[in-house]
Structures are given as C-alpha cells and as structure tokens.
Amino acid sequence: MMSTTDIRTIAIAAVAIGVCALLPLVDQGYWLSIGVSIAMFTVLATSWALFSGPTHYISLATAAFFGIGTYVTGSFYESVSFWLLLPAAAIVGGLLAGIVGLATLRLSGVYFVIFTLGLAELVRQVITWAQNMTGHRGTYVLLDFGSRSVEEVIYWTLLGLAAIVYLAGWLIGRSRLGFALRIIGDDEEVARHSGINTARAKVLLFMVPGAVAAATGAALAPRYVYIEPALAFTPLLSFQVVIMALLGGAGRLWGPLVGVIPFTLLWEVISATFPNQTTLLLGAAFLVIVYVLPRGFVGLLERARARAGGGA
C-alpha cells in the first residue's frame, strides 16, 4: 500500500529527474560534462550507500565493478547492442559481487575494506595480463548514436540508472531485506539471534552496488573512446564514491546526492587549478569529513532540525 506522502515523494522525484533531463537542450559543452559527472557519482554513491549505509561496511570495490562494466562494453559493442550491454554488465557485476560477498562478508570490517581494495587491483592485473596475451594495450570504444551526441546519450542513460537506483533503494527500504540490514548494522549478534540469515542478507544487498557500478561503467565506456586498465580500474574512483557518500550521509537514500553535487563542482575547480595535487586534496577531504562530519551533511541537518524542534 502507498500513502499520500509516498505518492508525493515519487512525483517529486519524477519531476526532478524530468527537469534534469532537459540539461542537454540547454548546454552541450561544459555543463553537460559536469552533468554527466554528477549523474555518474550520484548513481555510484547512492547505490554504494544502499549497502554501506546500514551495514557500515566500507567497500572500495566500486572501481572493480565499474572497470568490468567498461570492458563489457569495450569488448562487445561491435556485435551486441549498447542497450543490451548495460543489463549484461549489471548481471556480471552483480554475480561478481555475490561471489566476493560470499567470500568476504563473514570477515570483520577491516578485512573487508582491504579485500575490496585489492579486488580492483586484482581484476585490473588479470585484464592487463589478458590484453598482453593478445597483444593489445587497450580497446577502442567508438560508438555513434546518430543525431544524438555520445555525451547526451550517456547523460540520459545515467539519469535512467539514477531513477532505477532510487526506486530500488526506496523499495528495499520498505522490504524485510532493508529492515534486516538495519538490524544487522545495529547489532549483528541480535540480528542472528532474532532469526536473520545475516550472511545471505549482506550478500544479496552487496550485489546491488556491484550491479549498478558495472552498468555505470558500461554506460560510460563510449565517453572514454579508448579504455585501458589503468583508466577503467582507477582506485581513485572508489575513494571518490566513498567520500561523496559519507560527505552527504549514507544513512538516507537522498544523502549521497547532497555530497555528490558540491564535491563534483569542487573537484572540477581543484583538478583545473591544482592538477598535480588532486590525490593530496582528496586525502585531506577524507580526513576532514571523517573528523568533522561523521554523519555527513544529512547528520548535520538532522541535528539542526532536532535542536530547532527541541527549542520550539
């Protein structure tokens, strides 16, 4: 059953996405490219938070799934429709996440972080090795969408993905699985003793960001034109996603978006002004967020609202 607030929320979200979809009609240059970045990080950070928000597991595997997605497109775009490659990449990413989850989600948080970071590196090495065997260094992705520019098609694709992620997140939040994850995040021992199969719940939910990141990679591949492992599997991406999601707040569905927009804009300025210090500044941003805003902008807002409510 849906309440009137549910219907209003869905309507507002649909209108917001509809308005965002008009961007390519306004600008095809700088702002569209910023729009692609924001849409990409919104999809990645929001799906990341679906799993990491309730469980508090920090996954640095985004680059692994993303890179695999770009290679799905890069390897098959000449024989298979681009539109079929997106769900195909999602399936591959989801399955890989399932396997990784089965292997690692029994581990404690620290081992999980290290493992996911290592995963991206491992997959990158495997693909580099496979390419060396065939004598290639990278792959060209030359896609043409007729009268539409590649950039605007990617942008609309990412908006569609964002809509799917928000809908999935909203449905999960109302499901037994979502409730189980919140209980697990609060106290795994209580969860187990209440009858929750914690391993299965975590693996199932970990497959969501895996599938979404792979689909995102598949969608973005044509933008890069030439993909090589160092680009597709850059660990920087994993860190950016974590920072943006935490900056916004991983505890709410819309939280990561609040971090993505300012961070992407700031990042544009930083990488234009200090191209050689980006990693350093990213590290500094990470420290600041963890120390100053442990619950992100959302936590800040909610605390402010609670204070205002308490005073009234």
Place this chain on the structure above:
Amino acid sequence: MSILSLRNVTKRFGGLVAVNDFGFEVEEHMVLGLIGPNGSGKSTTLNLISGALPLTDGQIMLEGRPISGLPPQDIARLGVARTFQLVRLLPSMTVLENVIAGAVFGHRRRWGPEARAKAEAMLDKVGLSGKGGLRVGQLTYIDTKRVELARVLAGDPKVLLLDEWLAGLNPTELQTGIRLIRALRDEGRTIILVEHVMDAIRSLSDRCVVMASGARIAEGTPKEVLEHPDVIRAYLGDDDA
C-alpha cells in the same frame, strides 16, 4: 518427550573447560532454573543452546531434533529465543521497531500491520504501553530489559532463555520483574531461567539445575537443591548466595 534436551554437552575455551559433560531435560510448559556461582558456565550453556558458540562435544535437541551445530538464526527460527546477560538493543531504532524486529524475523514470522500489532501487544504485556515511540537511549534500565524481553516474545518462541533477566534491578523493580516472569510462566511458556536471585528461583522455577565449574552438581525442586550440601558448599563464601 522433553522439548529441549542437552546431553553430554562440553565446551572448552583452550585449556579451560567451561561446560563439562553437562546435560538436562526441559519439559514443555516448565520453568527450569539454572543456577550456580559466578563463572560456573551458565551463560556459556545458554550460548551453546542458542548457537552463539559451537559445542566442543555432546548434543542438544529441540523436540527430538538435533540443533547443535546449526547457526543461531536457524535455532531462533526453530523456536529458541534468548535475552543477553548484558542487554542488547538496536540503538538506532525506536522501542517499537526493536520489538517489531522480533516479530518479523522470529520463530513465527509476520510483516506489516500484523507485525506491528504483535509488537504493540508485546509492549503491553511487558508493561511498556505507550512507550513504543521512544528511542532506546531514553529508557530506564528496567525498561531496556523489558524491550529485550518483548523482542524475544514477539516471535512466539517455543523455548525462552533468560540470562539473569532480573540482575541489576532495585528491590521494587525486582518485584515487578518477578511478577512479569510469573505471568509468562502462567501462560504456559517454557523457560530456562538463569538467575542469582534465589527468591526468584524459589518462587518461579518448577525444577532447578545447579552448576559448578561447568558440571551439574544437583538437580530437583528448588527446595531440594537449595538444601543440598554440595550446593551449599559450592556457594559458601560466594557473595551472591
């Protein structure tokens, strides 16, 4: 047939034998008091029953079916629910959500309005009517214990394991707590009651098993075991006796 039986149960932690060739039977609708000095292995026994810890040796059966070796979530689904010696609540959730957690995932599973109604009924039962909207951080100590009890009751378990549920209560609260557990007993629930409060053991349990150093040293009615010379010796010098 007994609903729960432990046979030759042993648990070792490295060189320490916390539970040593121990066992007992619990009949349906029975309140079994499990007592013994500090460190005698009572909580460890509950941990073995609930699946929190694996057995080193022996067997535990629920309704004739072995449950030792199963993970805690399977044991909980089969109908064994427990509280913890140190209360464990879900800190990010309201009182009502804490109890709904038990109703949604316990032995008997419910969802939506049905789970909510069950949780509200359990809050009424433990004396927390109207407090469902509170955060768990706002509760008094006895109320946190009530929430935990309501959570385990919400799944309609067949066997209830209460690990020192009455510990830490002041004298007035203790009377309230004893009345609450007596009400559960009068409903015909099957309960294993680990307690140091001898008044509670005397007035609530049908049978009593006494542990010392992981082994059973006496079993019988509360009156019988509390007069047993070995039990008096085990407790001698123990402040809790």
